[in-house]
Structures are given as C-alpha cells and as structure tokens.
Amino acid sequence: MSDGLRQVSLERTSRGRLVARNERGATLALGMGEDGDFTPVELLLVAIAGCAAIDVDLITGKRSAPEEFRVDASGVKIRDQHGNRLVELSVDFQIRFPDDDGGRAAEAVLHRAINASHDRLCTVSRTVETSSPVTVNLRGARVAGPQLAPEQ
Structure with a gap:
C-alpha cells in the first residue's frame, strides 16, 4: 500500500x-x-469514528492505556434535493485514563489529539468534510460522477 x-x-x-x-x-x-x-451507512459511521479513535488511541496510548475507551458516531439520514444523505454527523469520545502520572499525561494531550485527528489526520472525516467526488464505472467505463475535463 x-x-x-x-x-x-x-x-x-x-x-x-x-x-x-x-x-x-x-x-x-x-x-x-x-x-x-x-449497513453501508453504519459502515460509514464506523469508518468516521474508527479513524478518529485509532488516531486518538495512538497519540494518547504513548502515555497511558485507557481504563475506558468508547467512541459513538451518529448522523441523521435525510432525503432532500441532493438525494439521500447523512447530516449532523457527530463523533463522541468516552475516554477515561487511570489516576496516575501516565493517565494525567494522556488526559493532558486528549483535546489536542482529538483536534489533530479531526483537522488533519483522519483520512475518512477529512474526505467526508471536503466532499470528495465519487466516480462510478461500469466495466471500467465511467457512468456517473464528475465530468471529465475537456480534451485540449
């Protein structure tokens, strides 16, 4: 890869x-x-939450293993002029570290880790938030998605 x-x-x-x-x-x-x-929609929520959770775990885990680490993801499915989609996407971390030096060190970087994941590290949420176009092909030929640039 x-x-x-x-x-x-x-x-x-x-x-x-x-x-x-x-x-x-x-x-x-x-x-x-x-x-x-x-469902595919649930997998999208898993991908968003999972990507962020792994980022946060790798950053905070250098300092302490958590006593509790759960991440909930949600979104509201709607149908509007843009078709079916999710809005109000949300990720909620429930993390608790031990009350020791390592746990306090992990807690001290927790907000920064969550922000770093959201703002630049998590490929999944960054892709969703920047609205990456999706090209759909049938047997290798484009059938839906962004238009090709005109040939010059």
Whole structure:
C-alpha cells in the first residue's frame, strides 16, 4: 500500500447482502439492515469514528492505556434535493485514563489529539468534510460522477 491506493472488493452473496474483502484477506458482511449485518451507512459511521479513535488511541496510548475507551458516531439520514444523505454527523469520545502520572499525561494531550485527528489526520472525516467526488464505472467505463475535463 505504499503508493497510496486503497481498495476493497464487494461480492454479492444473496439478494441485498454482500461480503467485502480487503487486500489482506479480511472479510466483512453487509446488508440492508434486515439482519445483524452492518449497513453501508453504519459502515460509514464506523469508518468516521474508527479513524478518529485509532488516531486518538495512538497519540494518547504513548502515555497511558485507557481504563475506558468508547467512541459513538451518529448522523441523521435525510432525503432532500441532493438525494439521500447523512447530516449532523457527530463523533463522541468516552475516554477515561487511570489516576496516575501516565493517565494525567494522556488526559493532558486528549483535546489536542482529538483536534489533530479531526483537522488533519483522519483520512475518512477529512474526505467526508471536503466532499470528495465519487466516480462510478461500469466495466471500467465511467457512468456517473464528475465530468471529465475537456480534451485540449
């Protein structure tokens, strides 16, 4: 993954159900919310919260392991002139460190770690907030998304 490209593939397993695979072989089932599988919208919330949580854990974890570390993510699904989408995206950290020197050191950098993740480190939330266009192809040919620049 040194070139920056990230890739997953999805394969249909039954009507409305898919399995996602990454290049390392891990799999994740997803569906439409009619069973226990994650929905694509839930996975977006997982990605936003998970990216931030990993950033914060790596920064604070250099000082102390937390006694509690939970991150909740939410959003409100709406339909408007822009189509279906989430608004009011929110990530809420519930983190508690031990009452010792390491815990106090971790607590002292916690706000800065959360801000650093939000403002520059978390690829997922940075992508969502900067509205990265999505190109959709069918068998390699563009069918939806941003227009190609005119050839010169």
